[in-house]
Amino acid sequence: MKLTTVQRYILPPHMLTALAQHGSPEQRAIALHMLGHDHSIRTVRMVQGLQVNHHHLSVQASINAEGALHRVIYDDHGTMDLPGECVRVEGQHAIGDVAANEAYDALGWTHALYLQVYGRNSINDAGQPLDASVHYGTQYNNAFWDGERMIFGDGDNQLFNRFTCAIDVIGHELTHGVTEDESHLAYVGQSGSLNESISDVFGSLVKQYSHQQTAEQADWLIGHGLFTDKIQGEALRSLKAPGTAYDDPLLGRDPQPAHMDHYMHTVEDNGGVHINSGIPNHVFYLVATRIGGFAWEKAGRIWYETLRDPGLRPTANFRMFARLTMANAERMFGSNSRELAAVHEAWTQVGVQIPAFAKEY
Amino acid sequence: MRIQMRTEGGFAYIPGLSRPTILDSATLSPQESDEIQHLVSAVHFFDLPTLQEQTVHGGDQRTYKITIEDGVRSHSIQVTDPVKDPQLQALLTFVQQHASM
Numbered sequence: 001m002k003l004t005t006v007q008r009y010i011l012p013p014h015m016l017t018a019l020a021q022h023g024s025p026e027q028r029a030i031a032l033h034m035l036g037h038d039h040s041i042r043t044v045r046m047v048q049g050l051q052v053n054h055h056h057l058s059v060q061a062s063i064n065a066e067g068a069l070h071r072v073i074y075d076d077h078g079t080m081d082l083p084g085e086c087v088r089v090e091g092q093h094a095i096g097d098v099a100a101n102e103a104y105d106a107l108g109w110t111h112a113l114y115l116q117v118y119g120r121n122s123i124n125d126a127g128q129p130l131d132a133s134v135h136y137g138t139q140y141n142n143a144f145w146d147g148e149r150m151i152f153g154d155g156d157n158q159l160f161n162r163f164t165c166a167i168d169v170i171g172h173e174l175t176h177g178v179t180e181d182e183s184h185l186a187y188v189g190q191s192g193s194l195n196e197s198i199s200d201v202f203g204s205l206v207k208q209y210s211h212q213q214t215a216e217q218a219d220w221l222i223g224h225g226l227f228t229d230k231i232q233g234e235a236l237r238s239l240k241a242p243g244t245a246y247d248d249p250l251l252g253r254d255p256q257p258a259h260m261d262h263y264m265h266t267v268e269d270n271g272g273v274h275i276n277s278g279i280p281n282h283v284f285y286l287v288a289t290r291i292g293g294f295a296w297e298k299a300g301r302i303w304y305e306t307l308r309d310p311g312l313r314p315t316a317n318f319r320m321f322a323r324l325t326m327a328n329a330e331r332m333f334g335s336n337s338r339e340l341a342a343v344h345e346a347w348t349q350v351g352v353q354i355p356a357f358a359k360e361y
Numbered sequence: 362m363r364i365q366m367r368t369e370g371g372f373a374y375i376p377g378l379s380r381p382t383i384l385d386s387a388t389l390s391p392q393e394s395d396e397i398q399h400l401v402s403a404v405h406f407f408d409l410p411t412l413q414e415q416t417v418h419g420g421d422q423r424t425y426k427i428t429i430e431d432g433v434r435s436h437s438i439q440v441t442d443p444v445k446d447p448q449l450q451a452l453l454t455f456v457q458q459h460a461s462m
């Protein structure tokens with residue numbers, strides 16, 4: 001397709017998406033811009049030395065209206081009435097509310113990572129609008145995905161700040177939607193811990209992508225800035241060093257294990273889904289740092305393909321998931337690749353034995 | 362009346378914060394004590410099913426386990442965010458604001 005075609009016609013989102021993935025560098029830059037990724041276009045320009053033709057800016061709004069990237073931010077004004085008042089929609093300028101703007105921007109980055117790196121158009125890969133509600137409840141210390149939207153509390157300002165303050169929190173919640181769309185990993189026990197881990201992994205990748213950080217440069221923290229300065233802790237979780245994110249007189253110590261020897265058997269938290277996620281989280285960190293470079297390119301691709309693998313069942317445990325990451329690494333990079341070796345070594349290091357044959361599960 | 366509540370799960374799940382909190386109406390002011398009695402009867406707490414209806418979708422929702430003892434009666438329920446019944450939410454909010462570890 002020639003550039004002039006892009007200039008003259010308003011393309012449907014799926015064509016823009018295809019161009020963004022497979023077009024020439026120029027076509028990619030323009031398609032991405034038309035898809036509404038303002039900030040990421042700067043990245044593309046930076047990396048590839050491209051100049052963007054400003055004639056294309058004028059068609060951006062009409063393209064967005066077709067739903068390629070369509071963010072809608074609602075304000076609950078301290079109530080629990082969902083969705084709340086609509087305060088900012090796609091293409092509108094920033095408003096006078098920090099939380100609403102943080103949600104808007106971070107949803108943009110999350111959408112950008114999924115589209116530009118993995119060719120996925122939103123939660124359902126069909127341009128689903130990204131709805132978020134901020135200022136949910138009063139002193140509400142949580143963020144969640146309810147199956148339709150992302151919901152963020154303001155925190156109590158004693159322990160927690162507002163939950164939109166860390167970009168990876170928003171990437172984490174949106175990824176729950178992606179996981180639900182692809183695999184229905186049951187939210188309990190090991191499958192639930194995998195579900196949680198996938199959200200932490202892609203949440204961290206969104207942050208790394210937005211900062212253009214390599215695996216070595218990234219902090220691998222989840223929820224950095226979420227604790228108030230009264231709390232002794234730098235974040236909620238750490239993929240690099242599970243169990244070290246906080247150690248505080250009131251909160252206690254980060255309970256995440258980094259090895260199967262310390263897997264926590266508990267009935268709380270659906271069987272410790274936010275605790276035992278530390279094990280697969282650490283595996284991803286090990287794989288990404290062994291491979292090196294930008295973690296979203298190879299390690300992230302292996303994890304994304306595993307998430308989409310029809311063999312990933314709702315009741316998958318760590319061993320089954322590990323086997324699938326191996327199979328996908330082998331398929332993409334070859335049986336003698338260092339990528340496959342990195343995946344195998346990482347699972348072994350955390351004490352997860354990988355079944356040799358698929359029939360074992 | 363004695364209310365025990367335990368909050369579990371959530372994106373920011375921290376086991377150290379999920380210890381049960383207790384609210385004893387005897388420690389409340391007469392006005393607050395009236396208010397909690399009213400909230401409990403308005404929601405027909407002792408007739409609520411043990412497991413409240415909840416969606417199978419989503420992630421990071423918090424779950425609340427509430428037990429109320431009142432004279433010879435005792436009943437426990439479990440409910441997950443977002444709480445659909447506004448009267449149950451009002452009860453939850455009151456307990457959160459007045460209970461102590």
Ligand SMILES: [Zn+2]
Nearest residue numbers: 196199420421
């Ligand atoms: Zn989660």
